[in-house]
Amino acid sequence: MVSKSSGFLPKSSDLRLRDRKDQFNGTENIEDFLRTNEPLDDKLTKQLKKPQSFLHRDHWFHTFVCLALTVASFLLRFYKIDESNIVVWDEAHFGKFGSYYLKHEFYHDVHPPLGKMLIGLGEYLAGFDGDFDFSSNSNYPKSVNFKAMRQFNAIFSALYVAYGSQISMRSHGLSPGLLHSHPQTYPDGSNQRQVTGYGHRDGNNDWIVKFSRSSGKANIPSHVSKGNYEVSGYGSDTMGDFKDDWIIEIVEQLPTGNKTMENKQLIHPLTTNFRLKNKELGCYLAATGLSYPGWGYNQAEIVCKYPWNYHDKSTWWNIEDHVNSNLHTDDTFTPPPSRFWKDFVVINFAMASSNNALVPDLDKYDRLASEPWEWPTLHTGLRMCNWGDSTVKYYLLGSPFNTWLSTATLPILVILIFVQLFRYQRQSLQFTEEKVWNVFVSAVLSFVGWVLHYIPFLLMGRVTYVHHYVPALFFAIMCFAYVVDYTLSNFNRYLKVVTYILLYAGCVYVYWYFAPLCQGMPEANLNYLYLQLLPGWDVSNAQFS
Structure with a gap:
């Protein structure tokens, strides 16, 4: 007896094609694939060889997400960037150093010079003539286009010696x-x-x-x-x-x-x-x-x-x-x-020596300085300008959502890496080339990046501040992303979607809640007492000025 197949069910040839595609996706060379499988008709072979279109759903979705995040990052960085017209925090240093490059004046740069040269380029594009000295907490004159300068940075950050001489x-x-x-x-x-x-x-x-x-x-x-x-x-x-x-x-x-x-x-x-x-x-x-x-x-x-x-x-x-x-x-x-090469070595030694010479004064209490152990835990923040009620105030503090979660996942990541190595040694886990590369780039390099950008601050004697943790935080967040992706890899699709929605929602909500810290607090100190979750956060301490 012959029964008719439902029109809603896939044909056997379709199922066969899908199986072959799944096998082919793991094969680097189509000739190798064809040698190890039974012959295919010309139609199936053409479909296997045909690359996925750029308009394929996965390509379109990834491109859209990338563009959306890029646009959002520009909007957040540019929003109210000129709210304060005073010299804020490191603008006093880097603005002045950038003007040295603009005026072709030599000075010893304790950092790799490209950063300051880019600041000088931003000042040049903003029409700055080098006259303003960027004194801390001073008002920008009308002739200085500080908004354009901030926006630019937001897009990135001789002869014979005789006696008597x-x-x-x-x-x-x-x-x-x-x-x-x-x-x-x-x-x-x-x-x-x-x-x-x-x-x-x-x-x-x-x-x-x-x-x-x-x-x-x-x-x-x-x-x-x-x-x-x-x-x-x-x-x-x-x-x-x-x-x-x-x-x-x-x-x-x-x-x-x-x-x-x-x-x-x-x-x-x-x-x-x-x-x-x-x-x-x-x-x-x-x-x-x-x-x-x-x-x-x-x-x-x-x-x-x-x-x-x-x-x-x-x-x-x-x-x-x-x-x-x-x-x-x-x-x-x-x-x-x-x-x-000799000059390269000498200048790097000079920068390291100059940086390490910026030691704290033991006879003077520096309220702005902090210890490296305080950064991953958000034990304290940093006031970036004068804290008067009439001043637009900025407080440097990492997002509690990103910082605390990324810090918590660092030891978990180390455990996961060792567990995978142990299972591989016991031959209970197979490592394909793709999986090895994924673990190395996503996990190992991210953790090594965090170590290289954080541990040196524990060893050096110079004065340290909260913003020194920013490069290490970038790598810690990547470690967090790997742990989440690894944990959800065996979950069903719907649970993955729900988890990612919750994580994104938490990230956005925490940013919205603490937005005044980075977007500016123009009102009186006491109005922002609700942001002071920990005793070390001096967001609204009236005695500190």
């Missing part, structure tokens, strides 16, 4: 600052004037070749201190001792564009690297890479030491500035070409 010297060590001295004295030891390393231009960086510092006329002796010899300033043009004399040892002459001026027996600004050896003690002037505490204004430590090797860069120096009215200026001087 006035010079400045730069170290080649881990803290490559300029040799510096000031009237303040060491608290113990010689109790004479401090000699330090300083990263900024200053009159106290100028030295007159003899050696005596130009403004204080203090010679540089070397006295014994713990571990190395102390370097200090004392005396005058007529007073000194046998430890004041230093011998110059040329260690390297860099080639310049003007070969006729290259005399390897002379000291040239910028191109000659040399060491300074104390004639009496035999030690060398050096920058250790460490910093003095508060009594030394956290400037670089300068000592006289016996180097471990001729190539110990902590004892290398070069002349940076040279002023001598008795000598003519050579307008044909061509500076040496950049040695990219």
Whole structure:
């Protein structure tokens, strides 16, 4: 007996095609697939080879979600971005640093320079002329288009040295600052004037070749201190001792564009690297890479030491500035070409040293500073501007929804990775190439990214703030996404949809609830007391100003 098949049921050929498509999706090469399966008719083969259309539902949905999130992120970042017309938080620093690039003024950037250069580009596009100094909490003048600047960031964030010459010297060590001295004295030891390393231009960086510092006329002796010899300033043009004399040892002459001026027996600004050896003690002037505490204004430590090797860069120096009215200026001087990789290493050491020198003052309580352990737990936030009732106020705090959930999933992620490795070792779990790549990129790299962006703050001695956790938070959120996706992978489709809807709804609701913190609080402090969920959140503390 032959029964008619229902028109609502798929034909056997359709079922067969679907099975073949499922098999083919896991095969990289169609020839391999055809060799291991029975022959197909031409129609089925063409359908298998045909790529999915861009208008396929999955492609369309993913594209729509990506565009929608992008538009939403622009709207949220631009919304009320000019609500406050005062210099807020790091605008005081980065706005000023960006203007240095705009005005072509050199300065030591403690961060990789591209970020500040982009800020300078934003200022240029906004028509900024570099006149405003971005003083903290000052009002923007009408001539400064601060709205356009904020919107831009929201889219992303020399010759022969003769006696009597006035010079400045730069170290080649881990803290490559300029040799510096000031009237303040060491608290113990010689109790004479401090000699330090300083990263900024200053009159106290100028030295007159003899050696005596130009403004204080203090010679540089070397006295014994713990571990190395102390370097200090004392005396005058007529007073000194046998430890004041230093011998110059040329260690390297860099080639310049003007070969006729290259005399390897002379000291040239910028191109000659040399060491300074104390004639009496035999030690060398050096920058250790460490910093003095508060009594030394956290400037670089300068000592006289016996180097471990001729190539110990902590004892290398070069002349940076040279002023001598008795000598003519050579307008044909061509500076040496950049040695990219050496300069790259030196500038990164300089940035790391400068950053690590930003240590907290133990004698002063900094209400804005925070400890790294407080960031993943949202133990505290940060006031970004003046907290007066008439001021538009901003409070830096991570979303409790994203931060707390991502922090909670970090140990879970580690457990999941080890469980999968254990099951694979026990041969109870099969790892395809696609699955290995998914675990590596989504889980392992995300967790490693969080570790590399968070753990260094636990080790460094510099002062830290809440915003230092932002890069690590980005990776923590990706870890959270992997844990959610892995947990729901064996659930049915409807439970997945409900879970994702709840997560998205929670994320949006928490943002809406805490929106005044980032969009601005123009009203009195007490009106925002409801946002202060934890004691460490000083959103509405009237005693703190």
